[in-house]
Amino acid sequence: MSDHQPVTPQSHGKLKVHAGRGAVFGDAVMCCVTVAEEFRRVQNEYPILFRLNPERDSFAAMALFGFQDGENLFLNGDRWEARYRPLAMDIQPFLIGRPSPESEERQVHIDMASPRIASGPEGIAIFDDANQPTAYLERVIEQLGQLDTGYARMGDFIAALRRYDLLEPLAVEIPLSDGSTNRLIGFHTINEDRVQALDAAALGDLHGAGHLMPIFMAIASMSNFDDLIRRKNARQGGG
Numbered sequence: 069m070s071d072h073q074p075v076t077p078q079s080h081g082k083l084k085v086h087a088g089r090g091a092v093f094g095d096a097v098m099c100c101v102t103v104a105e106e107f108r109r110v111q112n113e114y115p116i117l118f119r120l121n122p123e124r125d126s127f128a129a130m131a132l133f134g135f136q137d138g139e140n141l142f143l144n145g146d147r148w149e150a151r152y153r154p155l156a157m158d159i160q161p162f163l164i165g166r167p168s169p170e171s172e173e174r175q176v177h178i179d180m181a182s183p184r185i186a187s188g189p190e191g192i193a194i195f196d197d198a199n200q201p202t203a204y205l206e207r208v209i210e211q212l213g214q215l216d217t218g219y220a221r222m223g224d225f226i227a228a229l230r231r232y233d234l235l236e237p238l239a240v241e242i243p244l245s246d247g248s249t250n251r252l253i254g255f256h257t258i259n260e261d262r263v264q265a266l267d268a269a270a271l272g273d274l275h276g277a278g279h280l281m282p283i284f285m286a287i288a289s290m291s292n293f294d295d296l297i298r299r300k301n302a303r304q305g306g307g
Contacts, residue, residue, distance in 0.1 A: 071180040072165055077199035084191030085161060086184045087204070089148040093160075093184050096143060098134040100156045103218025104225050104282035111289035113142075113150040115296065117255040118226075118235055127226045127235065127256065129286070132296070135242060135250040141299035155218075159211045160184060164219075174216060176209055228279045232270055234258050242293075245301045258286050 073079065089095050099117070102110050107129075110116055114131040121128065131154045133140040142150045161184040165177030178185075194205040201209065229235050238257040242250040263283060266274070274280040 069181060072163065072177045073180055074165060074167075075162070075176045075178050075194070075205075077195045080178065081195045081199055082193075083178075083195070084186040084189075084193050085178075085182075086186055086190070087192050088146055089143065090146045091140075091143065094182065095148065095157065096138050096140050097157075098137055098139050099130040099132045100154050102129050102131040102154045102156065103215060103222055104129070104279075105214060105218045105221070106155055107282045107285035107289070109152045110154055111285045111292070113152055113292060114154070114289065115292045116286040116289040117238060117257055118229075119255055127229075129222065129226075130255070132255075135252055135296070135300060141296055141303060155211050155215050159208050159215065162208050162212060164212050164216050176212060224277065225279050225282060228274060228277060229258065229283075232262070232266060232274070234262050234283070236262075242297055242300075244297070244304065246304055250300070257290065258283055260287050263287065 086093055099119075102116065107116060110131050114133065117130050117132055118127045119130050120126070133142055135141075142148055161179045161182030163177050163179065165175045167173055167175060192204045193202050196202050235256045236259045238252065238255045240252050242252065244250065271280065274283065
């Protein structure tokens with residue numbers, strides 16, 4: 069169970085967090101949320117898919133790390149083998165919070181139940197001896213700001229994808245070198261043919277709203293499936 073608290077020097081002045089990588093720190097996940105502002109960096113490494121929340125009838129963009137729950141094929145012991153980690157992974161155990169559900173004010177919160185909370189002398193301090201944020205915490209605060217801005221804009225981006233009927237369910241079977249097959253279901257992707265068929269008015273609308281480039285980045289990211297399959301085969305000893 070999570071334990072979210074507003075970050076203050078009074079409550080967390082001596083707190084340290086583990087900034088390393090590993091399953092023990094919660095990095096063994098098959099995907100995480102991403103936002104359009106980081107699609108250019110995400111698409112260099114990971115497929116970008118879209119997952120529907122049927123209860124809310126809403127989509128979230130996801131960076132894909134593996135083919136099944138708990139599988140992160142970029143995680144090798146204490147190393148994350150990619151040039152970029154999505155913001156939602158890199159900021160943990162911090163998150164964006166509010167003083168109350170009705171408030172529009174944003175706060176930096178920390179999940180005190182996270183395995184990244186250090187219980188001993190190891191870890192990175194978040195406040196210095198003068199109770200000022202360390203360079204580490206300042207970087208996290210900047211990343212949280214980027215995420216908050218990205219979350220606020222994703223609604224319009226997803227609405228544009230739906231308005232032009234650009235999302236389609238992805239149901240793909242992935243053959244592996246050991247003869248088994250992984251089925252990836254529950255995700256959507258952008259239909260490239262429908263994007264190419266858009267008329268000038270639709271393209272102008274998407275471009276004017278800043279949505280066209282993220283669409284291209286999401287489409288380009290699908291080439292990373294080959295690398296994921298290679299990583300899966302190597303993990304299984306298939307070369």
